[in-house]
Amino acid sequence: MTTIKEHMRPVFPFTAIVGQEEMKLALILNMIDPKIGGVMIMGDRGTGKSTTIRAIADLLPQIQIIQDDLFNSHPTDTDLMSDSVQNSIRNGEKLPVSFINVPMIDLPLGATEDRVCGTIDIEKALNEGVKTFEPGLLAKANRGILYVDEVNLLDDHLVDILLDSAASGWNTVEREGISVRHPARFVLVGSGNPEEGELRPQLLDRFGMHAEIRTVKDPAMRVQIVEQRSQFDEDPHSCLQEYNDKQKILKSKISKGRELLDEVNIDFSLRMKISQVCGQLDVDGLRGDIVTNRAAKAFAAYNDRMHVTVEDIKSVIILCLRHRLRKDPLETIDSGERVKQIVSEVFG
Known part of the structure; x- marks a missing residue:
């Protein structure tokens, strides 16, 4: 409804x-x-x-929750349940569920x-x-x-x-x-x-x-964006209809990626290289290493693959590391470019 x-x-x-x-x-x-x-x-x-x-x-995709629960509690996963729902389940109560x-x-x-x-x-x-x-x-x-x-x-x-x-x-x-x-x-x-x-x-x-x-600086692309937005504002339903198939394909790619994620693996040699990049960039802490590993796995799952490749890492590593670099006010080079340089040195 x-x-x-x-x-x-x-x-x-x-x-x-x-x-x-x-x-x-x-x-x-x-x-x-x-x-x-x-x-x-x-x-x-x-x-x-x-x-x-x-x-x-x-x-x-819609998620399943305990009906009318204020915290969108999951029906079976205790990590995603409020304390009151956990107590009810422990007491053997049958709680109705719904999708939102x-x-x-x-x-x-x-x-x-x-x-x-x-x-x-x-x-x-x-x-x-x-x-x-x-x-x-x-x-x-x-x-x-x-x-x-x-x-x-x-x-x-x-x-x-x-x-x-x-x-x-x-x-x-x-x-x-x-x-x-x-x-x-x-x-x-x-x-x-x-x-x-x-x-x-x-x-x-x-x-x-x-x-x-x-x-966007390119005039042709700017015109395309403006026209698209105007079309959507004038007739949103026909615009939604036009992109319906593409939306469905992307939706199923995301769902499939979520299902596949736990089975994706990343070789030890690649994990070593990710940590080498983080070390050479002088990234504080280990969050950069952890996030890059996770993002590379998610990227492989999104592309329906079980093994992470060097290209997967290169596709995500700038997004994961550029904001973790120490800012040097005298540096003229962009932090994203610095990441790219070290990545090409380490990964070749």
Whole structure:
């Protein structure tokens, strides 16, 4: 059953988006393996960042949840269940299940910590004298996508909370004598404009991948993008119809990639070379190594292969490492180019 909101606002098809290949690839790989750790998308204003992110959610298969559960609890996986659902199952209760679209939650810039994490339901406390938890945006985003536009303008402590939840998969709230813990597994997608300020390096490092997007300069491509958007605004349904087949193909590729992911392997020699690249680039910590390994596996699974190749690694490594390099103000070379240089030295 479609809601009024869905009926009123069709989503621009992902396969109709022209260019911005880096951003599209980073999003697809995070949909195949959410443990990559999300995407930070930095680029000029008006380059289709928000449109692309909303479009990717539309490609994902529906998820099964415990009916009417506030945390989108999984019917069988305890890591994705709230404590109350776990207790009910332990007590032998049969809970009804239903299917929903993958949640796509927008985090507004002015959001408070209570709105993000959840708080005490004041109305119930006053009227019924009962302390109950009112879930926040992290609860709604469980098993979905949490999108933060202009993440570089968000309060640092809120960004810390988001990144901690995204990394641990849980959100714990301690408020007025209530202690609640609930699953918060989501793909964190941030976007921003570098002109409005950079993110702290330690926050940047927590995003799995970093895509940079630029305004398209080619006049023919610009005209194509403008015409496509105008056609969609005038008649969204015929535009959706036109891209229906391409959408289905991409949808099945993502689903297949998810199923295949656990069986993909990466040779020890390639893992050594990835770590060699990270060492030569002086990348702090081991997140760069871990994320590059995961992304290369997801890329191989996306292309329906069981073994990671050198080309797979080359396709993803810049996205995984460029934001982890130490910034040298005197350096004229772009960080992505530095990664490319070392990769071609190590991999040949």
